[in-house]
Amino acid sequence: MGTTADGKKLNYLNWEKGLWSWWMTIDHKRLGLMYLASILIFFFLGGAAALAILMELFTPEADTLVFGDDAQTLTPQQLDTEAKSNYNTAFTLHGVIMIFLFIVPGIPATLGNFLLPLMVGAKDVAFPKLNRHSFWVYTLGSFIALLAVFQGIDTGWTFYAPYSIQENGYGVILMTFAAFILGFSSIMTGVNFLVTIHKMRAPGLTWDKLPLFVWSMYATSILQVVATPIVGITLLLLIAENIFGIGVFDPAVGGDPVLFEHLFWFYSHPVVYIMILPAMGIVSEIIPVFSRKPIFGYTSIVFASVGIAAIALLVWGHHMFVAGMSNMARYIFSFLTFFVAVPTAIKVFNWICTMYKGSIHWDTPMLYAMSFVFLFMIAGTTGIHLATLATDAHYHDTYFVVAHFHYTIQGGAVIGLVAGLHYWFPKMFGKMYNQPVAKLGWLILFIGFNGTFLPQFILGMEGMPRRYASYPEEFTDLHQLSTKFAMFNGLGYALVFGNLFVSIFTGKKCDANPWRALTLEWKADSPPIHENFENIPRVDEGFYGYDKEVEEEETVKGGATHGA
Amino acid sequence: MFDFFDYMPIQASTWADRVDWMNNWITDVSTICTVAITAVMLYFAIRYRAGKHSAPSSKADHNLNLEIVWTVIPSIVCVYCFYIGFDVYKEMRTPPANATEIGVTGFKWGWNFTYENGKTSSKELVVPVGEPIKLVMKSSDVLHSFFIPSMRVKEDLRGDRYSYLWFTPTITSDEQPGGVFPIFCAEYCGVNHSGMRAGLKVVSRAEYNDFIQERGAIELSPLELGAKLYNEKACITCHSLDGSKVVGPTFKGLYGANREFTEGEPAVADENYLRTSILNAGKQIVSGYQNVMPAFEGQLNDKEIDALIAFIKAQKP
Structure with missing residues (x-):
C-alpha cells in the first residue's frame, strides 16, 4: 500500500494523524487500542482501591483509612466509624470499577475488537460505525460512573436492595445509570461480533475451521446480547424504586428484595463467562503455537465453549443458596451448577494433551498460558465446594468466595488478557517487548497473586465473613500475609504493563509473524494496514496444522529454530 | 481422607463432622487433581521443551476414547458431590417438629433474640445443648445473614418474610475461648456491618431454664x-x-x-x-x-x- 510523507510504510497507527482522527475512527484496531488504554486506566484505579482495602485489613480494628488533618482530633468511636465507612466505599469502588469498567469490556472490547476481523479475514467488523458508537457510549458511561464515584457510594458492586434504596440514593442512581449505559456498549459489541462472524468470514473459512478465539468470542457475544438487557431492566427498576418508590424491591413498600437478587444474578452470573470464555479462547490459541502441535480436540473445545455459555444462563441461583429461595430451587440450582464443571475440565485436558510430545517454547505468552491452566484449576475446583449445598452453607459470603472469585477473574480472565497482550503485542505494534523483563514480571505476578489469595481460602474455611472492615483477632496473621503479597501482586502488574508500554516506543522491530503462527492475523502486516489485508486471504486448510508446517521447515532448513 | 487443608472451625453441631468430611473429601480430590495435572503439564513443558525436542513427535489432534473418559469421570464425580451435599443440606432444611423455637430479629447493627416465654437478649443467644433449636428470623431493615461457623449454618434475614434455620448443638460453648461461639452477620448491611457480631452460648438444659426464667431487668x-x-x-x-x-x-x-x-x-x-x-x-x-x-x-x-x-x-x- 502507500507510504507516509517521510517514506514509512502506512499502517493503522500512522495512516491518519491527530487525536481527532482517533476519536472519529471507525477502524476496529484503533478502537481496540483505545478500549485497551481506557480499561487499563480503570484497572489501576481499581487496583489502588484494592490496596486500600488490604491496608485496612492489616490490623483487626478499623483504623487505617482515615484521611485529613483532623484525624487526631476524632474520638475512637468517630475514628472507627470513619474508617469503616471509607473501607466500605473502597471495596464498592474496587468492585464497581473492576467489574463494569475493566473486566466486562475486558478482552472482547480490546483484543476481540483488534483481532476478530483479522482472524476471520475481514477488512473490519460488520458495522464499523456501530463499533465507534459502542466506544463513545462506553466513554459516556465511564464518565457518569466516575461522577458517581465521587458521591462515595458504599453498596458493594451488587447494589442489593433494600440497602441500595434506603441509603445513599443519589450515588446509587448515578452508578446504576452508568452501568445501564455501559450495558449498551456491551450489547452493541456483541451484536457486531455475531454478525461479523456469521457474514464476514473469508472465502473458504468454514465454521469447522474457525479459530478457537473466534469461537470463544462467538459464545461470549451470545451471552452479551442475551443477558445484558436483563441487568439493564433491573437497574432501571432500581432507579425507579429509588426515585418513585414503586415497591418492586423494597419490603418497606411491599417489594421483594430477593427478586432483585434473581434479576441481578441472571445477568451477573453469565457475565463471569463473558469474562472467562475469551481468556480460554486466548489460551487455546497460544498453547498449540508454542507447542508446535495441532490443538487437541478442536471440536470438543468448541462444544465446551458453547456449552458453558448455555449452562451459564441456568445457574444464577447458586449465588442465592442462603438468600431465602425455596428449598427445591436450591436443590435444582445446585444440581445444574455442577454441569459447568464438566466442559471446563474437558478444556483443561485438551490443553494438556496439546502439549504432549510437542516442541514447547518457553516464551512469555506460553508461561502465562500454563499459569492460566494452573490457576484456573484452583478456581474451578474451589467452585465445587461452593456448588455443594452443605459446604456452601458454611462458605457463602466468606473469604472462600472472595478467593474463588479472584482466582477465576484475576487468575483466569486477567491472566488470559495479559497472555493475549504478550502474544499479539508484536502484531499490534510491529515490535517485540523485552522478554526477560516480561518473564520477571510474570514471576512476581504469579507469586504475588497466589500469596495474596491462597491465605484467603483458609480465612474462609475458618469462617471470616467478607466485606468486614474489622475482624476478630484470630484472623490477623492470614490477613497480614495476604496484604504483604498483594504488594508483590501490584508490583508485578506495574512491571508487566510498564514493560509493554515502554516497548511500544523502544521495542525491537520484528517481522509480521514472530511466533510462526498460522491464524490469519499473522498473514497481515505488523502493524496491520488500515483495512487489514491488501487482498482478502483464501482459506484452504484449518489453522492448527503445526505438525505439517514443521515438516516443511525441516526439509527446508533442517530443523526448527525459534526466537526466545 | 488426607485432610490436606482442614482449617474448619470447632465442630459443634450434629452435622458438622459430615460437612467437614465432605469438605475435606472435595478439597483432597481437588488438590490431588490440580497437583497431578500441573505436574503432568510441567513434565511435558520440560521433557518436550523446544531446545531438547526440536520437533513434535505426535500428530494426535483427538482421541475419542480418551475424550469420553474425561467427560464421563468428571460428570460422575460432580453428580456424587451434588448428592452428598444435597443429602446433608436436606437435613439442614428440615427442622424437627419438637425443636425449640427462638425468634431472631436483625437490625442495623445488632440482633434481638426472643425466647419462647417472651424473654429477650441481644449480645448472646443462649440455647440448650443436645436439643434441636429452630431460629425463626426476620430483618427490620436491610438484608442481614445469620452465620454460626461452629454449627456450619447460615441463612439470610429478609424484611418481607420469615426465614429459618435449625441445628442441634452437640457440645457446650465452655470449650470455646471466650465461652461463646461467634455469630457473624454475613450479608453486607452498611457502615457497621463488621461490628454486627454476637455470641452463641450453649449451656445445659437446667442452665437454659434458669436463663429464660431469670428476669433480672425487673430489679x-x-x-x-x-x-x-x-x-x-x-x-x-x-x-x-x-x-x-x-x-x-x-x-x-x-x-x-x-x-x-x-x-x-x-x-x-x-x-x-x-x-x-x-x-x-x-x-x-x-x-x-x-x-x-x-x-x-x-x-x-x-x-x-x-x-x-x-x-x-x-x-x-
Whole structure:
C-alpha cells in the first residue's frame, strides 16, 4: 500500500494523524487500542482501591483509612466509624470499577475488537460505525460512573436492595445509570461480533475451521446480547424504586428484595463467562503455537465453549443458596451448577494433551498460558465446594468466595488478557517487548497473586465473613500475609504493563509473524494496514496444522529454530 | 481422607463432622487433581521443551476414547458431590417438629433474640445443648445473614418474610475461648456491618431454664436498664455520649435541645419526640444526618422505652 510523507510504510497507527482522527475512527484496531488504554486506566484505579482495602485489613480494628488533618482530633468511636465507612466505599469502588469498567469490556472490547476481523479475514467488523458508537457510549458511561464515584457510594458492586434504596440514593442512581449505559456498549459489541462472524468470514473459512478465539468470542457475544438487557431492566427498576418508590424491591413498600437478587444474578452470573470464555479462547490459541502441535480436540473445545455459555444462563441461583429461595430451587440450582464443571475440565485436558510430545517454547505468552491452566484449576475446583449445598452453607459470603472469585477473574480472565497482550503485542505494534523483563514480571505476578489469595481460602474455611472492615483477632496473621503479597501482586502488574508500554516506543522491530503462527492475523502486516489485508486471504486448510508446517521447515532448513 | 487443608472451625453441631468430611473429601480430590495435572503439564513443558525436542513427535489432534473418559469421570464425580451435599443440606432444611423455637430479629447493627416465654437478649443467644433449636428470623431493615461457623449454618434475614434455620448443638460453648461461639452477620448491611457480631452460648438444659426464667431487668432502676439497653440494642454504635457526631446525633445534651429536620418544623427534643424517634426514626430526620436507623416498633416494651428516655435525659450537656 502507500507510504507516509517521510517514506514509512502506512499502517493503522500512522495512516491518519491527530487525536481527532482517533476519536472519529471507525477502524476496529484503533478502537481496540483505545478500549485497551481506557480499561487499563480503570484497572489501576481499581487496583489502588484494592490496596486500600488490604491496608485496612492489616490490623483487626478499623483504623487505617482515615484521611485529613483532623484525624487526631476524632474520638475512637468517630475514628472507627470513619474508617469503616471509607473501607466500605473502597471495596464498592474496587468492585464497581473492576467489574463494569475493566473486566466486562475486558478482552472482547480490546483484543476481540483488534483481532476478530483479522482472524476471520475481514477488512473490519460488520458495522464499523456501530463499533465507534459502542466506544463513545462506553466513554459516556465511564464518565457518569466516575461522577458517581465521587458521591462515595458504599453498596458493594451488587447494589442489593433494600440497602441500595434506603441509603445513599443519589450515588446509587448515578452508578446504576452508568452501568445501564455501559450495558449498551456491551450489547452493541456483541451484536457486531455475531454478525461479523456469521457474514464476514473469508472465502473458504468454514465454521469447522474457525479459530478457537473466534469461537470463544462467538459464545461470549451470545451471552452479551442475551443477558445484558436483563441487568439493564433491573437497574432501571432500581432507579425507579429509588426515585418513585414503586415497591418492586423494597419490603418497606411491599417489594421483594430477593427478586432483585434473581434479576441481578441472571445477568451477573453469565457475565463471569463473558469474562472467562475469551481468556480460554486466548489460551487455546497460544498453547498449540508454542507447542508446535495441532490443538487437541478442536471440536470438543468448541462444544465446551458453547456449552458453558448455555449452562451459564441456568445457574444464577447458586449465588442465592442462603438468600431465602425455596428449598427445591436450591436443590435444582445446585444440581445444574455442577454441569459447568464438566466442559471446563474437558478444556483443561485438551490443553494438556496439546502439549504432549510437542516442541514447547518457553516464551512469555506460553508461561502465562500454563499459569492460566494452573490457576484456573484452583478456581474451578474451589467452585465445587461452593456448588455443594452443605459446604456452601458454611462458605457463602466468606473469604472462600472472595478467593474463588479472584482466582477465576484475576487468575483466569486477567491472566488470559495479559497472555493475549504478550502474544499479539508484536502484531499490534510491529515490535517485540523485552522478554526477560516480561518473564520477571510474570514471576512476581504469579507469586504475588497466589500469596495474596491462597491465605484467603483458609480465612474462609475458618469462617471470616467478607466485606468486614474489622475482624476478630484470630484472623490477623492470614490477613497480614495476604496484604504483604498483594504488594508483590501490584508490583508485578506495574512491571508487566510498564514493560509493554515502554516497548511500544523502544521495542525491537520484528517481522509480521514472530511466533510462526498460522491464524490469519499473522498473514497481515505488523502493524496491520488500515483495512487489514491488501487482498482478502483464501482459506484452504484449518489453522492448527503445526505438525505439517514443521515438516516443511525441516526439509527446508533442517530443523526448527525459534526466537526466545 | 488426607485432610490436606482442614482449617474448619470447632465442630459443634450434629452435622458438622459430615460437612467437614465432605469438605475435606472435595478439597483432597481437588488438590490431588490440580497437583497431578500441573505436574503432568510441567513434565511435558520440560521433557518436550523446544531446545531438547526440536520437533513434535505426535500428530494426535483427538482421541475419542480418551475424550469420553474425561467427560464421563468428571460428570460422575460432580453428580456424587451434588448428592452428598444435597443429602446433608436436606437435613439442614428440615427442622424437627419438637425443636425449640427462638425468634431472631436483625437490625442495623445488632440482633434481638426472643425466647419462647417472651424473654429477650441481644449480645448472646443462649440455647440448650443436645436439643434441636429452630431460629425463626426476620430483618427490620436491610438484608442481614445469620452465620454460626461452629454449627456450619447460615441463612439470610429478609424484611418481607420469615426465614429459618435449625441445628442441634452437640457440645457446650465452655470449650470455646471466650465461652461463646461467634455469630457473624454475613450479608453486607452498611457502615457497621463488621461490628454486627454476637455470641452463641450453649449451656445445659437446667442452665437454659434458669436463663429464660431469670428476669433480672425487673430489679434495675430505669437509668440502669436504659444504660443496659443502650449497649445491648446497639444504640452505642451510632449515638455517642461524649458529644461527638458519629453515624447519628450524640445523646449528650439531646434532651431539651432544639432539633431541626430535613422536612417540617423544628421541635424541642422532649419525651414524646424521643419516644417517636426510637420507635420510628425515619419519620423525622435531623438535618445533617441520613435515614439510617431501623424502627424499633414492636421490639421494645413500654418499660424499656421509658428506661431509654430516662437514660438519654441523664446525658446532660
